[in-house]
Amino acid sequence: MRAIMSTILLLVLAGGAIGVAFSFYQWHRPMAQAAQAVVIAPGTGTLAILRQLHGEGLIPPPWTIALPLVVSGDMRRLKAGEYAVTPGMSAGDLLDAMAAGNVVVHAVTIPEGFTVAQIKARLLAEPLLSGELPAHIPEGSLFPDTWSFQREEARSALIGRMQARMRDELARAWEMRQADLPIATPEEALILASIVEEETGIADERPLVAGVYLNRLRIPMRLQSDPTVAYGIAPAGMQRMLTLKDLARDSPYNTYTRDGLPPGPICNPGRDSLEAVMRPAETEALYFVATGDGGHRFARTHAEHEQNVRAYRAVQRAKRREGQ
Numbered sequence: 001m002r003a004i005m006s007t008i009l010l011l012v013l014a015g016g017a018i019g020v021a022f023s024f025y026q027w028h029r030p031m032a033q034a035a036q037a038v039v040i041a042p043g044t045g046t047l048a049i050l051r052q053l054h055g056e057g058l059i060p061p062p063w064t065i066a067l068p069l070v071v072s073g074d075m076r077r078l079k080a081g082e083y084a085v086t087p088g089m090s091a092g093d094l095l096d097a098m099a100a101g102n103v104v105v106h107a108v109t110i111p112e113g114f115t116v117a118q119i120k121a122r123l124l125a126e127p128l129l130s131g132e133l134p135a136h137i138p139e140g141s142l143f144p145d146t147w148s149f150q151r152e153e154a155r156s157a158l159i160g161r162m163q164a165r166m167r168d169e170l171a172r173a174w175e176m177r178q179a180d181l182p183i184a185t186p187e188e189a190l191i192l193a194s195i196v197e198e199e200t201g202i203a204d205e206r207p208l209v210a211g212v213y214l215n216r217l218r219i220p221m222r223l224q225s226d227p228t229v230a231y232g233i234a235p236a237g238m239q240r241m242l243t244l245k246d247l248a249r250d251s252p253y254n255t256y257t258r259d260g261l262p263p264g265p266i267c268n269p270g271r272d273s274l275e276a277v278m279r280p281a282e283t284e285a286l287y288f289v290a291t292g293d294g295g296h297r298f299a300r301t302h303a304e305h306e307q308n309v310r311a312y313r314a315v316q317r318a319k320r321r322e323g324q
Contacts, residue, residue, distance in 0.1 A: 020067060026060045027068035032089040033057075037104060039151065040080045049078050049098070059091035068092065074099040082151040103150050110144045110162070112270030113197045117236035119162075119268065129155045139235070140190050140265025141166055169271055177278035182217040183261075189277050194265035197273040198227035199288075200296060206276035208298055211283040221286065223255035231266035292316055 038056060040049055050062040059065065069075050074095045081103035085094065108126050110119055116137050123129060131154040142159065143166035149158055174186045183189050196210050213223055229246055230238045232253025250257040253266065285298040287305035292315030299305040 023064055023067040026064040027092040028090050029060070030088040030090055031058055031060070032085045032087055032094075034087055036085045037082055038085055038094075039082045040078075040098070042080045042152075044080055046075060046078055053091075053094065058085060058089075058094055065091050069095065072096065072099075079103075105148045105150060107146050107148050108158075109146045110142070110268075112144045112273070113201075113267045114142075114144055115139065115231075115235060115237065115267050116142065123155050123158065129153055129158065131155050134159055137163075138264070140194050140268055142268045143169055144268050144270050166268070169274060173271070173274040173278045176275070178280070181278070181280075182214060183277070188261055189274070190269070191261045191265050193269040193273040193277045194267045195223070195225050195228060195262075196276055197269035198267055199225065202295060203272050205296060206272055207279070207281035208283055208285065209288065209296070210273075210276040211280035212285050212288055212298065214277075214280050215283070215286055217260070219286075220259060222259055223261070225255045228253045228255045228262045228266055232262070292319070 038053065038058060040052070044052070047062070050059065053059045054061060062069075072092070072095070077099040078095065079098055079101045081098075081101065083094065083097055083102070084104050106128050108122065108129075110122065114122070116139050119142055120133055120137070123133065128151045129149065130152045133155050137159060142162040145162075145165070147158060147162065170186050170190055174189060177189070181189075183192060192210065192213060195213065196206050199209050200206060213225075215221075216223055226242055226247075229249075229251075230242055232251040233246060233249075247254070247256050252258065253262040255262060283298065284300045287299040287302065287308075288296040289299075289305065289308045289312050291297055292312050297308040297311070299308055
């Protein structure tokens with residue numbers, strides 16, 4: 001009898017060892033055949049997650065990996081989200097990634113100088129974001145950058161992150177400002193930075209453009225900025241060139257007809273434009289005009305400016321002749 005009991009015990013132990021070995025083999029066995037993504041909805045329980053993954057052919061039957069799942073500690077730590085599955089990934093690899101929350105991160109780029117209307121359109125067109133946008137988003141409150149997000153992140157949450165970043169960037173730039181600037185508040189600096197952003201896309205020119213406008217504010221002299229006029233006419237973006245009639249039409253944003261800064265920003269400026277306003281180039285220039293090839297010519301007197309304007313018009317005429 002003792003021999004029989006010993007034999008039975010050995011068989012049980014052997015069977016248990018085989019079961020343990022099989023379970024860990026299943027845990028480490030490559031399962032995924034191709035690269036894909038798996039999405040676990042928020043609120044999904046552990047057993048439902050395991051059933052979903054098994055149904056998609058990414059893990060073996062859940063009971064076959066119960067032991068290593070418990071030993072790993074992943075059983076109670078699986079998180080919802082989107083996960084990248086790579087060829088040859090095992091059940092253990094995937095469940096470890098889900099326990100660690102290594103979700104797929106997506107990105108949306110908001111260029112410097114985009115208006116709120118343009119940013120709204122871009123976020124609404126991003127299918128991996130969810131929900132509505134806030135009803136009111138102040139112009140200039142969103143920091144332009146390449147923003148990372150997870151699938152199904154709320155658009156309102158991303159807006160909140162962009163606004164918090166703009167507050168931080170503006171505060172940081174304000175702390176580094178020169179002492180003699182003719183602007184009294186961070187809000188005024190933001191308005192001027194938005195104008196600088198719209199006037200030039202060349203980083204090296206931004207401190208010069210800022211210097212021109214700050215010189216004008218000191219005199220005082222009207223800013224006469226075309227982008228402010230355009231924003232006053234069409235905040236969502238003008239689809240045509242400005243005319244002389246537009247420049248003469250009074251509005252709160254027409255800096256040809258109104259003194260000082262407009263009532264608010266005209267776009268969402270980036271860090272370079274914020275810093276250009278806080279630490280502008282030392283210049284006596286009061287004027288600038290496009291060169292016709294992307295840059296600008298700067299002038300101290302109106303007479304010099306008129307010469308630069310004539311040079312610009314000559315370039316434009318030559319381009320039109322070449323295009324005929």
